[in-house]
Amino acid sequence: MKIAELKDRVVLGAARVYARRTMADYAERSEESQFEVAITRVVELNSVMRRVTLAAPELRDYSLLGPDEYFGLLMPGADGHLHLPDPERSNVRAAISEMPEDEQPGLRWYTIRSIRRREGEVDVDIVTHGDSGPGSAWATSVQVGDTAAFRSGGALYSSFGEERQLIVADETAVPALLAILEERARRRLPGLGAGVEAHVEVPSTSVLDGMEVPAEVVVHVRGTDAPGTAVLAALAGAPTATADLDYAWLCGESGLATSLRRHLVQEVGMDKRKITFSGYWKLGAARG
Ligand SMILES: Cc1cc2nc3c(=O)[nH]c(=O)nc-3n(C[C@H](O)[C@H](O)[C@H](O)COP(=O)(O)OP(=O)(O)OC[C@H]3O[C@@H](n4cnc5c(N)ncnc54)[C@H](O)[C@@H]3O)c2cc1C
Numbered sequence: 001m002k003i004a005e006l007k008d009r010v011v012l013g014a015a016r017v018y019a020r021r022t023m024a025d026y027a028e029r030s031e032e033s034q035f036e037v038a039i040t041r042v043v044e045l046n047s048v049m050r051r052v053t054l055a056a057p058e059l060r061d062y063s064l065l066g067p068d069e070y071f072g073l074l075m076p077g078a079d080g081h082l083h084l085p086d087p088e089r090s091n092v093r094a095a096i097s098e099m100p101e102d103e104q105p106g107l108r109w110y111t112i113r114s115i116r117r118r119e120g121e122v123d124v125d126i127v128t129h130g131d132s133g134p135g136s137a138w139a140t141s142v143q144v145g146d147t148a149a150f151r152s153g154g155a156l157y158s159s160f161g162e163e164r165q166l167i168v169a170d171e172t173a174v175p176a177l178l179a180i181l182e183e184r185a186r187r188r189l190p191g192l193g194a195g196v197e198a199h200v201e202v203p204s205t206s207v208l209d210g211m212e213v214p215a216e217v218v219v220h221v222r223g224t225d226a227p228g229t230a231v232l233a234a235l236a237g238a239p240t241a242t243a244d245l246d247y248a249w250l251c252g253e254s255g256l257a258t259s260l261r262r263h264l265v266q267e268v269g270m271d272k273r274k275i276t277f278s279g280y281w282k283l284g285a286a287r288g
Contacts, residue, residue: 004098008091024247024276026156027065033058034074034087039146045125045210049171050139051113052124054150059120066155067183068111068176068251073124074149075106075138084149092151093288106134108287109153109280113175122150125175125211133286156276160189162246167198168235168260170227170252171207172280174200180249181214192216197241201231201256227283228256232263242268247275254279 019026041053072092076082083103085095096104113123131137138148157180159165169177177198184191192198193216201220202208208219220230235241242248242264250260257277264270281287 002088004086004094005089008089008094011094012091022272024156024274025158026276027154027158029065029152029154031152032087032090032092033062033150033152034084034092035150036082036084036147037150039142039144039148040121042142042144046206046208048128048207049209049211050126050128050142052126052139052142053121054124054148055119055121056150057120058150059115059122060117062115062117062122062152064112064115064155066157067179068157068249069155069179070109070111070153070176071122072107072151072153073110073135073138074151075108075134076148077104077106078102082147082149105149106138107151108133108135108138110135111173111175111179113179127172127207156251156278157249159247159249159274159276160184160187162274163190163195164244164246165196166235166242166245166248166250166264167196168231168248168250168252168256169198169200170256170280171200171202172253173251174202174208174211174213176251177217177249178211178213199231199235201227201252226255227253228259231256232259235260236263236267239268242270245270245274248277250275250277252280254282 035056035058037054037056040055043051045051079102089095110124113125115122126139128140129136167177198217200217201222220234222230248264250257257279261275261277
């Protein structure tokens with residue numbers, strides 16, 4: 001095994017040990033895969049949300065670990081061409097940082113909103129917020145016929161059996177929230193109003209146009225306030241919503257995810273290991 005890969009395993013192993021101690025169980029992929037994809041469809045769901053379809057033969061037998069499965073989208077770098085990191089490396093970030101600077105691809109993480117294995121396609125719903133980051137700049141300008149690459153990721157939601165669940169998302173985590181609800185329905189598990197409560201916080205409700213969010217999902221509008229403030233205030237003001245929870249899934253902007261987790265642990269008294277949380281993006285900073 002190469003030294004670089006050994007280092008990757010040490011770094012990722014330490015992160016894994018920490019995560020296993022501080023959050024709910026999640027599924028892990030035993031082998032990485034990385035392959036080129038062609039863009040076969042781009043649909044404007046609304047003024048800030050684009051549904052992009054990626055196609056590749058490898059997707060025909062790609063299996064998902066969970067409903068909120070995410071993957072790494074590798075995009076052309078500074079020289080305008082798509083150069084890929086060593087597919088054997090388990091730490092893709094480290095592998096990219098060792099490539100020549102102008103060849104380094106952009107890498108951002110997105111949720112697989114749906115997969116059609118027969119066609120070898122996945123749909124991804126991407127929030128566009130201008131060109132301040134490689135992900136949004138790519139999603140804003142991507143066209144049918146472009147190429148990018150797909151790097152396998154993982155899934156966080158695996159708590160299907162827990163009875164009382166709270167699921168909270170911002171606009172970037174709505175694709176994952178909807179996929180979780182759909183997978184529960186597919187497995188004929190209790191859903192919204194039957195033990196599962198779902199909340200979405202968005203800057204404005206127009207962000208949800210075209211996304212088919214069920215009416216039972218509670219929508220909070222934050223306007224120009226900091227992410228997390230609207231949904232935290234609502235949940236803190238309605239203690240029954242967070243009483244006797246068996247599981248919580250909190251994903252979206254970093255401040256939203258961490259402030260809600262803090263509330264559930266410190267104010268409500270939940271065990272950290274019953275909570276899944278992830279800062280999908282960070283206000284004012286690149287997520288990387
Ligand atoms: C597991 C996982 C799954 C994800 N799934 C999805 C998904 O399905 N759809 C989706 O749209 N996103 C998803 N995200 C979030 C996405 O990866 C981030 O929004 C990412 O930061 C976008 O990269 P960027 O290059 O556009 O911006 P960055 O380079 O990360 O940031 C540049 C600037 O843009 C700002 N910014 C970043 N994202 C946003 C945003 N959404 N709104 C406003 N400002 C922003 C930052 O605060 C920063 O100032 C997911 C993230 C993770 C970790």
